[in-house]
Each structure stands twice: as C-alpha cells, then as structure tokens.
Amino acid sequence: MTALPLAGFLALSGALLAVGVFGLLTRRNFILILIAVEVAMNATILNFVYFAAFAPAGGAGISGQAIAVVLIGFAATEVAVGLAIVLGLNRLKGTINVAQATELKE
Amino acid sequence: MSLEELAFLLLAAVAVGTGVAALLVRELVHTILWISVFFVDLSAIYFLLSAPFLGVLQLGVYAGAVTVLLLFGIMVTRKRIFSREAATGVGPVPLALAVVTFIFLVVALGQFPSGAAPVQSYDPSALSGALFGAYGPWLLLLGLIMLGGVSGAIYLVREGRE
Numbered sequence: 001m002t003a004l005p006l007a008g009f010l011a012l013s014g015a016l017l018a019v020g021v022f023g024l025l026t027r028r029n030f031i032l033i034l035i036a037v038e039v040a041m042n043a044t045i046l047n048f049v050y051f052a053a054f055a056p057a058g059g060a061g062i063s064g065q066a067i068a069v070v071l072i073g074f075a076a077t078e079v080a081v082g083l084a085i086v087l088g089l090n091r092l093k094g095t096i097n098v099a100q101a102t103e104l105k106e
Numbered sequence: 107m108s109l110e111e112l113a114f115l116l117l118a119a120v121a122v123g124t125g126v127a128a129l130l131v132r133e134l135v136h137t138i139l140w141i142s143v144f145f146v147d148l149s150a151i152y153f154l155l156s157a158p159f160l161g162v163l164q165l166g167v168y169a170g171a172v173t174v175l176l177l178f179g180i181m182v183t184r185k186r187i188f189s190r191e192a193a194t195g196v197g198p199v200p201l202a203l204a205v206v207t208f209i210f211l212v213v214a215l216g217q218f219p220s221g222a223a224p225v226q227s228y229d230p231s232a233l234s235g236a237l238f239g240a241y242g243p244w245l246l247l248l249g250l251i252m253l254g255g256v257s258g259a260i261y262l263v264r265e266g267r268e
Contacts, residue, residue, distance in 0.1 A: 003222040004114055004154070012118045014211035016125055022204035023129035026197060031179055032129060035141050038172065039125050042148055053155040053225045061226055065233050066241040068160055072167050073248045077255035079172050083179045084259035090183040091263075 009050040016043035030089060030096040034082045041075045111222065114154060120147045134180050138173060145169040156227035 020040025027033055048068040055061025090096050121144060128140035145168035152161035237245055 003224050004110055005222050014208050015122050018204045018208035019125040021207050025200035049155050049157050054223055062228050062232055062236045066236045070244045070248050072163055076167050077252050080259050081255045084262040086179050088262045096183050
C-alpha cells in the first residue's frame with residue numbers, strides 16, 4: 001500500500017491550471033493555445049484521479065476514474081476540432097496567428 | 107520521506123517544468139517534444155496513484171494520438187517546420203494573473219488535508235463495470251460528441267468552401 005502526500009496533488013493540479021491559464025493569455029499561435037488548453041484540461045483530469053485514489057474505501061471512488069476516462073475522450077475530440085479550425089484558419093489567412101483572425105470583430 | 111513521496115515530488119516538478127517549457131520555447135517542434143514529456147510524466151503520476159488503466163489511456167491518447175495530431179498540424183501549416191516563432195515575451199499582467207490564480211486555488215479554496223494517506227487501488231474490471239454500468243450514458247454521450255466533433259471537423263476543412 002503506497003502512501004502519498006494529500007496536499008501535494010491539489011497544489012500540482014492548481015499549478016498546472018495556472019500554467020494553462022498563463023499560456024492561454026500570452027500565446028498568439030493557435031497550436032500553442034490548444035496546448036495550453038490541454039495542460040489545463042490535464043490538471044482537471046488529474047484532480048478526478050486524485051479524488052478517486054483518496055476516496056474512503058468501499059465508497060463510490062471508482063466514479064472519479066470513470067469520469068476521467070470520459071474527460072480524456074472529450075479532450076481528444078477538442079484537439080481534433082481545434083486542429084480543423086487551425087487548418088481552416090491557415091487556408092483563409094495563410095497564418096495561424098489568432099491576432100489576425102478578426103473577421104467577426106466588425 | 108518514503109520512496110513514493112520522493113517519486114511524486116520529482117514527477118510533479120517535471121510536470122510543471124515541462125508545462126512551462128512547452129509554452130515558452132520559441133520553436134514549435136520543441137514545444138511538441140516538451141508536451142509529450144509532460145503527457146508521459148502525467149501517465150507516470152496516474153500509475154503512482156494506482157490507476158493503471160488511466161495511465162495506459164493517457165499514454166495512448168495523449169502521448170500518442172494528440173502529440174502526433176499537433177505535430178501534423180504544425181507540419182501542414184508551416185513552410186519550414188523548424189522556423190522560430192516571433193518572440194512574444196512574458197507580459198507582467200498575464201504572469202500576475204496566473205500567479206494569482208494559483209494562489210487563489212491554494213489559499214482561498216484549499217483547506218488542505220495534511221499528511222500522507224494510503225492510495226486506494228481499483229481493479230480495472232471494476233472500472234469497466236462502472237463505465238458500462240452506471241456511467242453508460244456518459245460513454246454514449248462521449249461517442250455522440252466525438253461523432254459531432256468529427257463531422258464538424260470535416261465540415262470545417264472540406265474543399266471548395268469559401
């Protein structure tokens with residue numbers, strides 16, 4: 001039976017979420033923005049696995065892992081749609097810099 | 107400090123470090139290399155939390171499929187693959203916002219439990235029982251969303267759409 005620090009995991013997923021938010025706010029390349037979203041998403045999934053691992057024995061802890069499986073699928077779908085947008089943007093503008101995707105502004 | 111705690115500290119440091127490095131390096135292909143290390147590292151954390159099925163899923167879906175998909179996205183959108191990004195720099199406002207997010211999460215929300223606790227391990231067959239039993243509708247919803255996502259992706263990139 002392995003014993004692990006309880007607070008460390010919450011701090012780790014908080015730090016990863018902060019890294020994701022930081023990347024989302026600073027990067028201008030669409031692919032980098034997708035990666036930042038993935039980092040933030042992974043922080044969420046880690047939280048679900050964490051709470052499943054430290055749930056009281058005999059409880060419904062397994063549901064955390066089940067939700068994590070579903071979330072990994074959601075994240076994969078999100079990358080697929082994001083890359084389709086990247087390709088469309090690249091064809092339309094010749095660049096994937098989001099600062100130049102301002103069609104909807106006017 | 108036990109061996110598991112040491113392993114966790116090491117893995118957590120690598121996770122945060124590679125996450126930051128992936129978003130800060132200027133060559134996009136290096137970003138992909140860092141982020142694949144990040145995904146493999148998280149899969150190791152799942153193994154440490156005795157969730158072997160999720161660890162394997164993380165390796166297959168993230169370190170495998172998502173990494174290759176992102177690499178493919180870079181490949182088809184640039185003339186020279188190893189070209190550098192324009193330097194964007196680290197503005198003080200986003201950095202401050204990220205730090206404030208972290209502090210908020212740690213201090214305001216966290217009444218942290220202290221000490222170490224034993225990790226509960228589940229049989230993968232119990233996970234599959236939950237996925238196809240109580241969480242069956244969620245799995246079905248995941249399939250529908252994936253179908254919608256793939257149809258939307260094909261609609262977005264199809265030929266002759268202006």
